[in-house]
Amino acid sequence: MKNIYDYSLEQLTEYFALIxxxxxxxxxxxSWLYQKDAQSFEDMSDLSKDLRNQLNEEFTLDVLKIKEKQVSRDGTIKYLFELLDGSLIESVLMIHxxxxxxxxxxxxxxxMKCTFCASGLLNKQRNLTAGEIVAQIIKVQEDVGQRISHVVVMGTGEPFDNYDNVMDFVRIINHPHGLAIGARHITISTCGLIDGINKYSEEGIQTNLAISLHAPNDEIRNELMPINKVYPMDDLREAVSNYISKTNRRVTFEYILLKDINDDIIYARQLAHYLRGLNAYVNLIPYNSVDEHGYQPSSKEQAEIFKSELLRLHINVTMRKEHGRDIDGACGQLRAKRNGVK
Known part of the structure; x- marks a missing residue:
């Protein structure tokens, strides 16, 4: 059975012409899928019964189901979804x-094997289709009964390693007849695949780009993020600079603060030097500890020192509010547990 959410409006138009x-x-x-929240083809009352039957035979709306749900005291909800082939994936709803x-x-x-990240505890099995990514939003909206206003492609996986499906996903949710989520409310986060950044700069859409940097120099980044050995920081900076020139969009650099690894004030100065001249800002992220990796979060005092030094050096910086600390908050933790990774 085909996943109806895989189809853009243009592709659906072609399908209907074919039949x-x-x-x-x-x-x-x-409209039924994205504006009227149809749960089945039977709900689509302005279609003929024969057409509804035909759609029912060829397509499915039941793309994933909620396998488990964790609700944090702060309102964050972590979902473990099961796909049609039995694969497990996660999504996280945050209230702002x-x-x-x-x-x-x-x-x-x-x-990608980032050494601090729970997502890499289990190797990549396959890419998600555009519709499987779309369905995560549909299912969460259905579960909470409220509209999702912002989307970040920042969960398990590297979006630019699944470039075409992620771009199709963005076009579907951004389409005025789709979920109509504004382009500037959509963020794609990459660990630094330069080929993907270069392609993304040519897309002509006003979505946001975030770079998972997490280190102030190649030595530390090589240890934390093996991808840096393929795309070192100078090359990454050049690609980001070209992206900014072509799109006139500001870029976010994500920086997880790890105790005694990358949180010294010297590293704040190195980071400021690296970013100088870029239309960018830093999003400092408190670390959700992953037992398997042994890293610890920076103290609140050290995090504030790091942030203050960046501000002193005229770098725009924010400290991300912690979400889901009392549940399996880090990407991939819940799925890894259910797959028997200790």
Missing amino acids: KQKPFRAKQVF DYGRSLCVTSQVGCN
């Missing part, structure tokens, strides 16, 4: 003063 149906049927179905933000997963497992 000798009027093109406007595609907009009707799209500006709306509800969903962190979605783009791959089953991850091959």
Whole structure:
């Protein structure tokens, strides 16, 4: 069975032409899927019964199901989803003063092997389709009964290692007849795949780019993020600079603060030097400890010292509010536990 959420409006239009149906049927179905929250093809009351039966035979809306749900005291909800093939993935809903933000997963497992990250505890098994990423939003909206206003592709997997499906996903949720989530409310986070950044700079969409940096120099980044040995920091900086020039968009650099690893004030100065001249800001992230890796979060005092030094050196910086500390908050933790990783 085909996943109906894999289809863009254009692809649905082509499908209906193929089965000798009027093109406007595609907009009707799209509206039912994304505006009217149809739970089944039977709900699509303005389609003929024969057409609904045909769609029911060829497509499914039941792309994933909630396997487990953890609710934090701060309102954060972590979902463990089961896909049709039995694979498990995670999404995290965070409540902000500006709306509800969903962190979605783009791959089953991850091959980037960042040493602090729970996502890499299980190797990549496959890419998610565009529809499987879309379905995470649909299912969460259905579960909480409220609209998702912001989306970050920052869960398990490297989005630019699944480039085409992620871009199709973005176009579907951004489409005015789709979920109509504004481009500037969509963020894609990469660990630094330069080829992906270069392609992304040519897309012509006003979505946001975030770079998982997490280190002030190549020596530390090589230890934390093996991808740095392929795409070192100078090359990454050049790609980001080119992206900013082409898109006129500001870039976020994510920096997880790890005790005695990357949180010394000297490293704040190195980071400021690296970023000088870029239209960028730093998002400092308190670390959610992963037992398997042994890293510890920086103290609040040290985190404030690091942040203050960046501000002194005229670097725009924010400290991310902690979410889900009392649940399996780090990407991949819940899935790894359910797959028997200790």
